[in-house]
Amino acid sequence: MKNNIKDKPLARRQLLAGMAGLSALSMVPPAFAQAAQAAAAQAAANGKVLVILELSGGNDGLNTVVPYGDDAYYRQRPNIGIPKSDLRIIDDHFGFNPGMAGFERLYKDGKMAIVHGCGYENPSYSHFTSMAYWHTAAPNSGNEYGWVGKLADAIAPHAPANFLVNIAASQSLAVRSEKHVPVVFDDPNRFMREAFAAEKEALDIVAEIGAVENPSRRFLLDIARSANDASALVRDAWSKYNSPVDYGVNDLDLQKVVALLDADMPTGLYYVSYRNNAFDTHVFQNDLHRRLLTYTSDAVSAFIQDLERIGRADDVALMIFSEFGRRVPENVSLGTDHGAANAMFVVGNQIKGGHYGELPSLTELAQGENLAYTTDFRKVYQTMTQGWLEYGNSANLFGDDFGRFDMFS
């Protein structure tokens, strides 16, 4: 049962009025009326929420969804290839990495789409460059805005507050937007000014915009109000969040997403990541990689359970990607080097589960012993923007129409 969202702003007004304390100086932000409207408007036009999870470092897709039915896989990876007997078999050709009980369950419940062979022309093997291509949806080119930022501009052109949330230490290029102010924070408990006790009340005051003419100053006052509003909302949502669902060792910030959804934040787009290039498994990778996948799989399956707990599982889809896959043959250090095409995943209650796209050949490799991509990754992006969020003008976002998969029920 969801809270009645109309009650929320009032509760918050009382809360803040109590917090501000400096009676003569406090200015109750007039943005509350707007905030209430924004909350009521919620998410994308169709009420759906898109969450994006980035696996940084280049996840080894071949050891994530293992094509055990293809002998070439074992020939290319005589030492790090995972034997069929260890895999979590999902059909007569593929099995998940043994560490991925959560993914296996989601797949068998029909809540997971696996899209094979995602990539782009002339792949870059640099983390930095390839990630920027995925962030901007503009391979071998440059764009100052991220594709998620552009998506926010497109589906919420009036840029309501708190529409775009990026949980990260620093803002991802993916959410850089022309119109929106992405709410970027890391630890909800630290999404605040670091201030001495004596200063705190004074710092919580944001001046009225009133008759200010300077547009940059108006913008900054908006940001300041958003910082105060969002930081209070986020800390409040987080303090109220209490879930019995076990996310395992690393929740990949997905608990924070659930907390904000449960607090009826009017957010349509969330962006989180498995950070710090974690998936860059050049050496002795199997134990390490399995562990990374276990954490990912635990967190993702817990996320779906948690969404069901709060009654929002039908409203949310999660898309998972990495900046590249890894080389097909193992290297001499029992790891894998930077590669090209890779599997992507889409998870949620409304997904038509199964395989999408085609696994590239393991024998006819592209330049540098890589998988040749079979699906432009922007087709998956477009599946989310057009199929899930029902935003039709894909050329506006991606410069072209890449088509889409029929993935949602």
Place this chain on the structure above:
Amino acid sequence: MSRGLRSIFTLATFGLALNSVSLMAQQDDLSPISEQDWNYESAAHLLERAGFGGTPDQISELAAMSAEAAVHSLVYFDPTNNSHLLPFEHSGVHEPGLEPFPPSRPATTELAKQTGEALGVKVKPEGNRRLQPVVNKFFYWLRASVLETNRVSYWWADRMVASRNPLQEKMALFWHGHYAVNESKVRDYRKLLNELELFHEMGTGSFRDLMVAVAQDPAMLSFLDAGVNVRGAPNENFAREIMELFTMGVGNYSEMDIREAARAFTGWNYVDLEFVINEQQHDDGEKNFLGRSGNFDGVEIIDIIMEQPVTAEYIASKIYRFFVRDEISPAMAKELGSVLREADYDVAVLLETIFLSQDFYSPASIGSQIKSPVQLAVSTYRKLGLQDAPGVPDFNRATGALSQSLFRPPTVAGWAGGRSWMTPGLLLERGNFARDVLFPDINFVPPDRVNGSSEIRSVADRIREGMDITSATQPSSLGAGGIMAESNMLADRDEEFNTRYGSFRGWQMAIERVKPISRHTARINLSEMLVEQGVENTAEAIDYLLARFMRVQPDNSTRSMLIEFLSDDLGTTSIVAAQTYMEDSLRLVLHLIMSQPEYQLS
């Protein structure tokens, strides 16, 4: 009272003075401002934009000149003004064998296997981990270049704070964003330093000459993979970026123009720090480029690009947006483009026109720019009257947390700038930066000495405890994973090399060689600053601080709040009475001022 103080008190007394100063100056008008529009406020605006702001004395000095003389002194600066600035002091980390540095660790070990040597290190004839010294050396250079690049950033930050020719530094910062190259790809601080020196030397000269110099600069050649652009298999990356990002902008050339230009740049490469043209790889055939045909080489291609009116408009508009306003009208873009073209691409002429123009001093321009993180830090230090960038907080960390790390622009397109500098979290973080300057963290850990990676730290600990390399390098600290169970540890493994050990050892070798960054904190004495100005009460103190530090004044309620806060904290409204104990309170109130949205404006 000094002239500067009188002016800023005048401003504070008549709160709206700032908006009325330049009512005569017309937006979108490039003709010079009139004498009556030139005063302390316009001089302050000029110094904010053409430099990084300054102290009241520095502003008064400019205001005492005519507008023409003031702008001239900034644009046509005298290099001998900066005899107090020292050249970069190299730590001496580079060695001849490191060049050419292979693109990756696998490429390095492959080379060592094939030739018995890489990076100037021979493969051990036998025994376990025969390639280990090579791998150690590989990681050594990766770390050393990163650490030394951070020293180059610090050296540059010090120059930005202390230079008497601030426009030279501001223009270098512009070009660094325009010709964005990233340390993580170039992996050689020397190339980055050389490119910065190019911007220092040529930044206000001919754009055409600068473009040629950058196109032949090893940092850029390496960043854009010029080495793979060879006759018969031209790589378009370099030619595309030159046209798309550096000179014309998209839509002003065809894909065919890119391919033809790429042919002209074939064979352009570098050896260590020198530009070379490899004649065997150069395609000397006829090219058809932007409607012209000939056996063009790269320089001729650049000259044809320079003949296009759109090139002058593109670069003049970008310079305008950096120094004046985010938006430029099409008419203004055309007009500035002709100014630049008629001046034969002399950037100084363009800058002089802009800084003297009515448009520059019009209400639409004043106080309308959001400071970049580097600008914020440098102008904070300058306005405090510091002589260099303090070592605590760490300049690179602080600006990085605010989303601008020198030598690490996010993409080849540089920093987006303008409003993208700001997020709610980053606004709070900017206030935190001010606090770290005014109240330095005594638990500060220098990032150029202590490695931030828990992985490397745990390898270091376990090696010191006497573990063998295999055991010591088991991954141990993913999330809250903890140390792997004893039974899972393998005995010392027979292998060619161990990357984790190399990573640890490389760091150890790097910090041995790279000179430390001085970790002094800012010497600030706000009490003395106010007493020298003859400030008597808390209202005057706040007005002085607001005028000194803010180009856009906050509203009256904020001013009252600050006065009340200071009076409460001092227990009196008298600055005279509180003279001996007011430093902490003044710093608190300055932190409040620097946390205001208006402080972010230039």
